[in-house]
Amino acid sequence: xxxxxxxxxxxxxxxxxxxxxxxxxxxxxxxxxxxxxxxxxxxxxxxxxxxxxxxxxxxxxxxxxxxxxxxxxxxxxxxxxxxxxxxxxxxxxxxxxxxxxxxxxxxxxxxxxxxxxxxxxxxxxxxxxxxxxxxxxxxxxxxxxxxxxxxxxxxxxxxxxxxxxxxxxxxxxxxxxxxxxxxxxxxxxxxxxxxxxxxxxxxxxxxxxxxxxxxxxxxxxxxxxxxxxxxxxxxxxxxxxxxxxxxxxxxxxxxxxxxxxxxxxxxxxxxxxxxxxxxxxxxxxxxxxxxxxxxxxxxxxxxxxxxxxxxxxxxxxxxxxxxxxxxxxxxxxxxxxxxxxxxxxxxxxxxxxxxxxxxxxxxxxxxxxxxxxxxxxxxxxxxxxxxxxxxxxxxxxxxxxxxxxxxxxxxxxxxxxxxxxxxxxxxxxx
Amino acid sequence: xxxxxxxxxxxxxxxxxxxxxxxxxxxxxxxxxxxxxxxxxxxxxxxxxxxxxxxxxxxxxxxxxxxxxxxxxxxxxxxxxxxxxxxxxxxxxxxxxxxxxxxxxxxxxxxxxxxxxxxxxxxxxxxxxxxxxxxxxxxxxxxxxxxxxxxxxxxxxxxxxxxxxxxxxxxxxxxxxxxxxxxxxxxxxxxxxxxxxxxxxxxxxxxxxxxxxxxxxxxxxxxxxxxxxxxxxxxxxx
Numbered sequence: 001x002x003x004x005x006x007x008x009x010x011x012x013x014x015x016x017x018x019x020x021x022x023x024x025x026x027x028x029x030x031x032x033x034x035x036x037x038x039x040x041x042x043x044x045x046x047x048x049x050x051x052x053x054x055x056x057x058x059x060x061x062x063x064x065x066x067x068x069x070x071x072x073x074x075x076x077x078x079x080x081x082x083x084x085x086x087x088x089x090x091x092x093x094x095x096x097x098x099x100x101x102x103x104x105x106x107x108x109x110x111x112x113x114x115x116x117x118x119x120x121x122x123x124x125x126x127x128x129x130x131x132x133x134x135x136x137x138x139x140x141x142x143x144x145x146x147x148x149x150x151x152x153x154x155x156x157x158x159x160x161x162x163x164x165x166x167x168x169x170x171x172x173x174x175x176x177x178x179x180x181x182x183x184x185x186x187x188x189x190x191x192x193x194x195x196x197x198x199x200x201x202x203x204x205x206x207x208x209x210x211x212x213x214x215x216x217x218x219x220x221x222x223x224x225x226x227x228x229x230x231x232x233x234x235x236x237x238x239x240x241x242x243x244x245x246x247x248x249x250x251x252x253x254x255x256x257x258x259x260x261x262x263x264x265x266x267x268x269x270x271x272x273x274x275x276x277x278x279x280x281x282x283x284x285x286x287x288x289x290x291x292x293x294x295x296x297x298x299x300x301x302x303x304x305x306x307x308x309x310x311x312x313x314x315x316x317x318x319x320x321x322x323x324x325x326x327x328x329x330x331x332x333x334x335x336x337x338x339x340x341x342x343x344x345x346x347x348x349x350x351x352x353x354x355x356x357x358x359x360x361x362x363x364x365x366x367x368x369x370x371x372x373x374x375x376x377x378x379x380x381x382x383x384x385x386x387x388x389x390x391x392x393x394x395x396x397x398x399x400x401x402x403x404x405x406x407x408x409x410x411x412x413x414x415x416x417x418x419x420x421x422x423x424x425x426x427x428x429x430x
Numbered sequence: 431x432x433x434x435x436x437x438x439x440x441x442x443x444x445x446x447x448x449x450x451x452x453x454x455x456x457x458x459x460x461x462x463x464x465x466x467x468x469x470x471x472x473x474x475x476x477x478x479x480x481x482x483x484x485x486x487x488x489x490x491x492x493x494x495x496x497x498x499x500x501x502x503x504x505x506x507x508x509x510x511x512x513x514x515x516x517x518x519x520x521x522x523x524x525x526x527x528x529x530x531x532x533x534x535x536x537x538x539x540x541x542x543x544x545x546x547x548x549x550x551x552x553x554x555x556x557x558x559x560x561x562x563x564x565x566x567x568x569x570x571x572x573x574x575x576x577x578x579x580x581x582x583x584x585x586x587x588x589x590x591x592x593x594x595x596x597x598x599x600x601x602x603x604x605x606x607x608x609x610x611x612x613x614x615x616x617x618x619x620x621x622x623x624x625x626x627x628x629x630x631x632x633x634x635x636x637x638x639x640x641x642x643x644x645x646x647x648x649x650x651x652x653x654x655x656x657x658x659x660x661x662x663x664x665x666x667x668x
Contacts, residue, residue, distance in 0.1 A: 371515065
């Protein structure tokens with residue numbers, strides 16, 4: 001009897017071991033084409049600089065007001081704070097001692113030079129798609145930046161997230177290294193767009209939901225950005241920011257300038273446009289647009305029908321809407337108009353505006369609280385702005401005006417309540 | 431009701447609603463700075479009284495205003511809302527915004543009544559007009575101008591500032607949450623002043639109305655070099 005149990009458990013252990021070993025994210029090595037690929041030639045450096053912009057490396061690897069790429073920025077996560085490292089070529093504190101193979105290993109396999117597993121806040125789950133040639137150009141660029149001596153701050157993660165074993169388990173579940181595999185049936189532009197969106201662009205880091213372990217769901221179905229208090233809308237759903245019905249030139253215009261006849265960017269997307277997308281070529285932006293337009297509208301219907309169901313009615317809601325309409329007439333009407341049509345692109349229409357009508361009301365609430373400017377870009381260097389109202393309206397008033405806007409001019413979204421507004425009022429802006 | 435009557439009624443309803451729709455919002459967006467910066471004026475222009483939180487910015491030297499916008503963007507000053515507003519605006523536009531407000535001349539706020547003792551006001555007056563050699567603090571007017579209206583291009587006026595705002599800024603300098611381009615002369619001065627001295631200065635300044643002509647003095651109006659080196663108001667190059 002005892003023996004049977006032993007054999008059973010041994011067999012079970014063996015099966016588990018085989019599964020773990022076979023699922024283990026093996027390091028993938030792809031060699032450089034030649035020494036010339038990482039050489040500090042003007043061509044390599046320029047190509048690398050462009051790719052660094054496409055990945056907005058600087059966005060995270062630079063502290064506010066600090067030297068470029070020298071790290072030090074604290075990144076709040078639900079698991080504690082991560083401090084972004086110095087990636088200037090300083091030998092002692094940056095990546096000056098790294099070889100091109102070391103750099104590839106970090107980008108493609110999520111491992112540091114010393115073999116330590118990296119945290120996926122560094123989106124190597126996306127960057128693993130980057131080709132070796134592009135990784136080498138990035139290496140050439142980064143190694144030619146001015147070296148800045150600035151020691152890295154140790155991460156401040158809670159137990160057990162600060163354990164390498166926890167990361168190993170995470171990788172087992174959620175990471176598989178692999179360079180982007182082009183779809184031969186699709187066009188060159190589609191493949192280029194997919195490569196940029198899924199790889200360096202790491203759009204899914206925000207435009208996708210994360211599970212309790214912080215792992216990104218497949219696709220670009222939208223998600224709350226952890227700790228920042230913004231909702232990155234779905235790029236698949238027509239009820240949110242799906243682009244299926246958009247013309248490519250409008251998408252390119254939005255990504256290049258921050259404004260378009262159909263939408264204006266704000267919040268975290270303003271940063272993405274200002275620091276990254278506006279500097280990309282129109283051909284690449286058009287490629288990204290082509291890819292984004294092709295995304296399946298998989299989750300389009302579910303949230304909207306729920307939204308309609310959730311649309312509460314009754315005398316109480318009517319009263320809130322009347323209150324909201326009064327506030328709108330005082331604060332909003334000068335720019336957005338009594339008809340909610342606005343004056344695009346400076347003052348976006350609110351009628352039919354998906355940022356207003358999507359199920360998640362958080363962005364609309366935060367824009368009322370904090371106001372906002374579209375990013376200043378080469379194509380829109382002097383943007384108009386919206387004032388913040390956090391000091392003029394209390395939670396109930398913000399809820400009323402957002403509820404009114406969500407329920408007027410054909411908009412049919414659910415009401416917002418004061419406690420939701422209160423939750424977002426204190427969300428840090430930085 | 432027959433269908434045509436319904437239609438007529440509908441048309442009437444829409445027709446009567448249309449003029450109301452058209453009102454309120456400008457038909458064409460005014461291509462002006464005033465229109466572009468309503469996010470700023472919502473707080474800084476409407477509250478021209480003694481509001482410690484939204485200081486007067488109209489008529490201040492453009493270089494000073496520009497430096498503050500950059501300081502908010504780069505984290506040398508702390509105001510999440512200000513940082514959020516200016517974060518993704520190009521330098522040239524921030525410069526234009528600074529010029530715009532520098533050229534505004536709004537009704538000056540009234541002086542704030544004060545109830546502190548004469549001795550405190552005397553101490554404030556002494557520090558502002560003469561400084562105190564014993565604690566190595568120069569007179570405020572040595573840099574901020576004889577009339578405390580600031581000096582072009584980058585030294586701010588102090589006249590007309592609310593008492594609480596002045597106190598808050600000294601506190602921020604002492605705590606290093608407000609910084610300026612190095613060398614940060616005001617951080618040095620703040621570190622040498624006691625809290626009583628800060629209160630004396632803020633009460634004396636707060637109790638004085640803005641002069642009838644609040645324009646900043648010309649650059650040549652103050653003696654160079656300044657008593658302390660200031661990164662925000664560098665010595666003119668020769």
